[in-house]
Structures are given as structure tokens and as C-alpha cells.
Amino acid sequence: MAPLLQSSQPWVEKYRPRQVKDVAHQDEVVRVLTHTLETANCPHMLFYGPPGTGKTTTALAIAHQLFGPELYKSRVLELNASDDRGINVVRTKIKNFAAVAVGSARQSGYPCPPYKIIILDEADSMTEDAQNALRRTMETYSKVTRFFFICNYISRIIEPLVSRCAKFRFKPLTEEIMSSRVMYICKEEGLDLDSEALSTLSSISQGDLRRAITYLQVIPAEVVEALFSACRSGNFDLADIEVKNVIAEGYPVSHMLSQLYDVIVEADDISDEQKARICKKFAVADKCLADGAEEYLQLLDVASNIMRAIHNMPQQFSFGN
CATH class of the missing domain: 3.40.50.300 (P-loop containing nucleotide triphosphate hydrolases)
Incomplete structure (x- = not known):
């Protein structure tokens, strides 16, 4: 969704309204x-x-x-x-x-x-x-x-x-207002965002336009969707998803995990017990990242735990600090 080139300015600041009359909704x-x-x-x-x-x-x-x-x-x-x-x-x-x-x-x-x-x-x-x-x-x-x-x-x-x-x-922003603003930014930045990705972005942002714009710039949504699909299918290969390349370009794993968390919580085909097991792993990974753990290994650990939880596989190993 977003190009793998870091912008010289955060889009949240670049597209911040400069006059009161331009504030949305x-x-x-x-x-x-x-x-x-x-x-x-x-x-x-x-x-x-x-x-x-x-x-x-x-x-x-x-x-x-x-x-x-x-x-x-x-x-x-x-x-x-x-x-x-x-x-x-x-x-x-x-x-x-x-x-x-x-x-x-x-x-x-x-x-x-x-x-x-x-x-x-x-x-x-x-x-x-x-x-x-x-x-x-x-x-x-x-x-x-x-x-x-x-x-x-x-x-x-x-x-x-x-x-x-x-x-x-200040009222929460409607999905229509958020989508309109996101599409305007996509047009200005030359991004091609399909309706399904736009709907997902609006949903996980929960009325927070700042979060939506940050996600739009920081991490390609299709990478998160592909990562989740791989975990759900059990056919797991991060090389195909190119997650490591995305991280190498400077995208923080914390943002990727945050989006992945939202996708899992909203998933209808995962039981509450499975979600609880997965969310526990998210908490552990967040603590490890705060302590300076290697990002790629933590993402591997979270993804493997998601796959095991979904397919009821036994716990075999875990990446720590």
C-alpha cells in the first residue's frame, strides 16, 4: 500500500489542516x-x-x-x-x-x-x-x-x-469522513488503495484519523493481511511475505504487531480462547521489544504462536530476548 521509501516528513504533519475551517467533521x-x-x-x-x-x-x-x-x-x-x-x-x-x-x-x-x-x-x-x-x-x-x-x-x-x-x-470521525481523507492522501502520494484495504484501514483505526494516516505511511496493509493469512492457513513462509525486507526499510515491528492485533481481534473465525492465547503472546512480545529484543525474531515468535493457537498445535519453542 505504501512505498518502501521513508518520507522526509510524517504524513500526519504534512497533511495537518492549517486553518480551523479545514478541520474535518x-x-x-x-x-x-x-x-x-x-x-x-x-x-x-x-x-x-x-x-x-x-x-x-x-x-x-x-x-x-x-x-x-x-x-x-x-x-x-x-x-x-x-x-x-x-x-x-x-x-x-x-x-x-x-x-x-x-x-x-x-x-x-x-x-x-x-x-x-x-x-x-x-x-x-x-x-x-x-x-x-x-x-x-x-x-x-x-x-x-x-x-x-x-x-x-x-x-x-x-x-x-x-x-x-x-x-x-470533538466527535468521533465517521468511516466515510476517514475514507475521504485517506483517499485524498493516497491521491497526493500516488498510492493505489483498493476498497477492501481502505475498509480494513478505517476499521482498525476506530475513528482515529491520526492512527489511520500513520498506518497508511508506516506499514503496507497487504503485508499484515498476508502474514495473518499465512498463519491461518498453516503454510507459513515469511520470505514470501517479504516481512524482513519491510523491517529492513525501517518500519517498526510495534506498528506491524499493532495492526496484526487489530486484525485478529476482529476475526470471526477464531474462538475467544484462541484469541486470548494469541493476545498473551502479543503482551510478551511487546515487553521483549521494550527491553531491546531483536524485532525480526519477535515477529517470528508472534506469528508462530498465532499459527499454533489457530491450529491447536502444541507449544514447542519460543524466542526470548
């Missing part, structure tokens, strides 16, 4: 935010919903449309709250950035309102103490700083923060 959110951009008077905002639905893209688009490329770096602070989630980060990095007043510099063609923006991605991973510290920071520096919170679960954000923000819910 979030009509109500886009309509309200478009009006907000016209006035350039943004409140604190909270974007929540499933992953891969456009939350981070929307926040970045707003910041770029307000300040333009020249002022963006000095006016916008991006933090991933799952990494920078402690109270010390709030007291130092966030507070120091929020406290500094903006200058009078402007960029032609952009509103350049007199405030800065702090984007906190995965804000639901922040500790409760850090969130409580943020509440006071928001109140103190609201004249010169706006906060954009991005999360999957709004229930994990404390109520004092939620009440201070305009809330925007």
Missing part, C-alpha cells in the same frame, strides 16, 4: 471558533473527545491564525502535560511564560491580539495538585495569557478549571 466547533477568530477575543478553551479527531490540530490552527509564523514562537507555549505534568512545571515554566506581558510587535495580515497562548496537550494526565495550581495562575494572568486545554476525558479535569473554560467536544 467538527462543524459546530469550527463554526463557533471561526466567529471567535474574527473578533480575536479568545477565552480559555477546553477541547475534549476521542484521540485523532482534531483537537490539537484545532488549537495549533487558532494560534497560527492569530499570530502568524513570525510571532508564533514568542506568543505560544506548547506543552505535553503527560510529560510536564507536575506542580513544579506549573510554578516555573508555565507561570514564568504567563507572567510576561506581550510586546507591541505585530505581523501584517494577522490579528495579533494582546495576549499569549499556552497549549496544554493531554491535560487529563496532569496531577490534581498541578491543576489546582493552574487555577490561580489562570486568574492572575488572564489579561495577558489564554490557556488551551486538550484532553480525552473531561472527567479527569477538576471542576474549577472546567468552569473557567469554553468547552468544545
